[in-house]
Amino acid sequence: MRSVKVTIASPFSLAISEIAPDKSISHRCAMFAMLADGTSEITNFLRAEDTLNSLNIVKNLGAMVVDDGEVIRISSEGIKESSEILDCGNSGTGMRLFCGLLSSAEGHFVLTGDEYLRRRPMKRVTAPLRDIGAKLDGRNDGDLAPLSIRGASLKAFNYESKIASAQVKSAMILAALRADGECSYSEPELSRDHTERMLKGMGAQIETDGLITIIKPMKKLLSPLKIRVPSDPSSAFFFAVAAAITPGSDVVLEGVTLNPTRIEAFKALERMGADISYETTENKYEPIGNIRVKHSPLKAIIVEDNISWLIDELPALSIAFACADGVSVVKNAEELRVKESDRISTVVNGLRACGIEVEEVHDGYSVKGGELRASTIDSHGDHRIAMSFIIAGAKCSMHVTDIECINTSFPNFFEIFQKITKVEFL
Ligand SMILES: O=C(O)C1=C[C@@H](OP(=O)(O)O)[C@@H](O)[C@H](O)C1
Ligand SMILES: C=C(OP(=O)(O)O)C(=O)O
Numbered sequence: 001m002r003s004v005k006v007t008i009a010s011p012f013s014l015a016i017s018e019i020a021p022d023k024s025i026s027h028r029c030a031m032f033a034m035l036a037d038g039t040s041e042i043t044n045f046l047r048a049e050d051t052l053n054s055l056n057i058v059k060n061l062g063a064m065v066v067d068d069g070e071v072i073r074i075s076s077e078g079i080k081e082s083s084e085i086l087d088c089g090n091s092g093t094g095m096r097l098f099c100g101l102l103s104s105a106e107g108h109f110v111l112t113g114d115e116y117l118r119r120r121p122m123k124r125v126t127a128p129l130r131d132i133g134a135k136l137d138g139r140n141d142g143d144l145a146p147l148s149i150r151g152a153s154l155k156a157f158n159y160e161s162k163i164a165s166a167q168v169k170s171a172m173i174l175a176a177l178r179a180d181g182e183c184s185y186s187e188p189e190l191s192r193d194h195t196e197r198m199l200k201g202m203g204a205q206i207e208t209d210g211l212i213t214i215i216k217p218m219k220k221l222l223s224p225l226k227i228r229v230p231s232d233p234s235s236a237f238f239f240a241v242a243a244a245i246t247p248g249s250d251v252v253l254e255g256v257t258l259n260p261t262r263i264e265a266f267k268a269l270e271r272m273g274a275d276i277s278y279e280t281t282e283n284k285y286e287p288i289g290n291i292r293v294k295h296s297p298l299k300a301i302i303v304e305d306n307i308s309w310l311i312d313e314l315p316a317l318s319i320a321f322a323c324a325d326g327v328s329v330v331k332n333a334e335e336l337r338v339k340e341s342d343r344i345s346t347v348v349n350g351l352r353a354c355g356i357e358v359e360e361v362h363d364g365y366s367v368k369g370g371e372l373r374a375s376t377i378d379s380h381g382d383h384r385i386a387m388s389f390i391i392a393g394a395k396c397s398m399h400v401t402d403i404e405c406i407n408t409s410f411p412n413f414f415e416i417f418q419k420i421t422k423v424e425f426l
Pocket of ligand 2: 090092312409
């Protein structure tokens with residue numbers, strides 16, 4: 001297991017153009033290309049473990065994938081049964097969206113993942129899919145992978161989801177495209193909407209009315225995607241926090257998606273007092289542009305609304321809480337408990353180990369800003385936990401163990417982080 005020691009950062013000023021491409025959009029590019037009539041062309045696809053696993057699954061399902069190192073071209077003549085077990089690795093997005101895509105495909109499919117993914121709940125997709133006729137199974141009555149899927153005819157549905165989850169919504173939208181009539185899906189708060197935007201861009205008949213999405217089944221194949229994947233705001237956010245907590249620092253994060261369902265963590269950091277500005281440079285499928293973050297003294301905030309818009313960034317935001325004046329509170333965030341690790345415990349235990357006063361409740365935690373002290377933190381195999389505590393190292397020199405997981409979402413993280421401070425691999 002590799003680990004890393006990080007040294008306290010001096011003030012830095014830089015523009016970063018090489019933030020990892022967006023993970024959510026890259027998964028969708030690979031999968032949605034299978035619904036198109038013609039060749040999809042994807043540039044800046046995220047070449048990280050999670051999304052390369054999805055691309056590999058798409059190949060196993062019969063798609064032609066030609067990668068010239070710059071553009072990935074995907075063409076498909078429909079989903080074909082595979083003799084391979086389809087391995088989603090560490091990715092909840094991969095597994096849940098493939099459940100939706102495969103539940104109407106002809107044949108039998110087996111989805112699995114690594115030890116962490118095999119512990120994460122899948123009933124949130126298998127149950128509503130079963131209700132409309134899908135044949136899915138797994139341990140604990142379809143809750144735990146490996147999952148087996150036998151494609152079936154799907155009935156039209158009106159589904160009211162109790163959780164704001166883009167993975168559940170996307171799985172159901174993919175199923176709806178092959179159902180026997182118009183479907184509707186509603187959620188308690190709007191979750192990220194890349195699936196709706198991208199499929200609509202490809203010609204699917206999808207309408208959004210507030211929290212309700214109406215989907216008409218596909219009458220014909222969709223138009224191929226022509227897309228350059230923007231940078232991932234949840235990866236960019238680590239450097240936003242590094243700048244916000246390091247006096248005198250200034251960072252420009254280039255080419256990031258500015259989709260409002262994805263930049264709520266930047267808005268939270270702004271509420272804390274960081275000096276943040278946004279510049280939109282293009283708009284295809286979604287607004288894309290640059291985010292500039294300058295250090296300013298930080299104060300505590302409460303985070304309780306639109307939690308799904310910043311769920312992936314909460315571990316990194318918690319490092320900013322630890323450096324702020326006052327007690328910050330996170331509520332309504334029990335979804336954190338079913339990510340790659342139980343992120344409420346991993347954040348709380350990690351901050352405590354750094355000498356910060358923290359209180360844990362079932363759906364969140366509070367953090368009293370203070371003096372972070374040098375510590376050794378185990379990532380528990382969770383990429384967001386590893387990168388968050390490495391960023392904390394900019395403030396107090398930190399030793400983080402089990403760092404291989406960073407390759408699931410941000411393989412060039414250290415190349416960039418080394419521009420900010422000294423990093424020593426052990
Ligand atoms: O749809 C997606 O691409 C994602 C949705 C979110 O999960 P939930 O749908 O479980 O909220 C997020 O945490 C994950 O990193 C990516
Ligand atoms: C939760 C995450 O991803 P997934 O659910 O796809 O594993 C994440 O990247 O923080």
